Amino acid sequence: MARVAVLLGGLSPERPVSLSSGKGCADALRRLGHEVIEIDPQNPGWIAELQDARADVAFNALHGEWGEDGRTQGVLDYLKLPYTHSGVLASSLAMDKDKSKAVFAQVGLPLANGKLMHRLxxxxxxxxxxxxVVKPNAQGSSVGIFIVREGANRPPEQLLDPDWTFGEEVLIEEFIDGKELTVAVMHDRGALAVTEIFVASDGEWYDFDAKYSDGGSRHVVPADIPQSIADQCMRAAEAAHHALGCRGVTRSDFRYDPKRDRIALLEVNTQPGMTPTSLA
Known part of the structure; x- marks a missing residue:
């Protein structure tokens, strides 16, 4: 059996999600008989700790900045330590919503109209x-996202908050009403299925709480959508995975507007959460 270093926790606002993902993955690996060392990059000496572990492979269960934006992947490449999920370039592209949209546009994938702006x-x-919709350009887990509804007098006042911690660039995108869909892709198996996400009755949309709170959402597989739309989503998810140069598993998120019979690819997650309420 392998000696596996599980990277979990980290420095981003998604630290709690990563801790949950990492603990679950570490426990599963132990049940399979692997020797597991848990390493948290929040600790200043984590690289030395990783070297001392003499692991055969690193399981990257980090989320957000440093964990899935190419920087940790660069460290692992430098150490010549094999690791799970995507490499430096694919990770950095996927983490930057604006740059990844540019890649998706080049291969003709359906996207929401939008533009990149300074938050101020x-x-x-x-x-x-x-x-x-207002989205931080380089965050995951729906942190820092706001929906500006029709009739709103002004943009979200949170954008002016001096304690804003989600980066200075925000992506402004049209809001597409309809269904929330997601597709997991495994590099060697392709798209697996289309999942439809229903937010709990007291939730407005699929935000951080809906994703990670017990009862915050429910998931239906396969999604209750026309087969032609399911096929479009699966083809688009596979195309996005390969366009970014991803490896291992990814999860692509979509919106589907039944009234206009239209899908839009929102983003590709190179390291999907693996918490008890996660989708991939």
Whole structure:
């Protein structure tokens, strides 16, 4: 059996998610008979700890900045330690929503209309007609995301918060009403299925709490959508996975508007959460 270093925790706002993912993965690996060493990059000496572990492979269960944006992958490449999930380039591209959208546009994938702005500029006046979505350009787990509804007087005032911690660039995208869909892709097996996500009755959309709270959402597999739309989603998820140069497993998120019979690829997650409520 292998000696596996599980990287978990880390420094990003998604630390609690990573701790949950990492603990679950470590426990599963132990049940399979592997020797597991848990390493948290929040500790200043984590690289030396990783070297001392003499692991055969690193299981990267980190999320967000440093963990899935190519930087930790670069450290692992430097150490010549094999690791799970995508490499430096694919990870850094996927983490940058604007750059990944540029890649997706080049291969003709369906996208939501949007633009990249400094958060303070986006706070001055509506950057596009409402409804629209404000997303930090380089965060995951739906942290720092706001939906500006039709009739709103101004952009989210949180964009002016001096304690804002989600980066200075935000992506402004049209809000697409309809169904929340997601597709897991395994590099050697392709797209697995289309999952439909239903948010709990007291939730407005699939935000951080809906993703990671017990009862925050429920998932239906396969999604209750026309087969033609399911096929489109699966083809788009596979194309996005390969366009970024991903490896291992990814999860692509979509919106589907039944009224206009339209899908839009929102993003590709190179390290999907593996918490008890996660989708892949």
């Amino acid at each position: 500029d986006a706070a001055k006046a509506h950057p596009m007609p409402a409804p629209y």
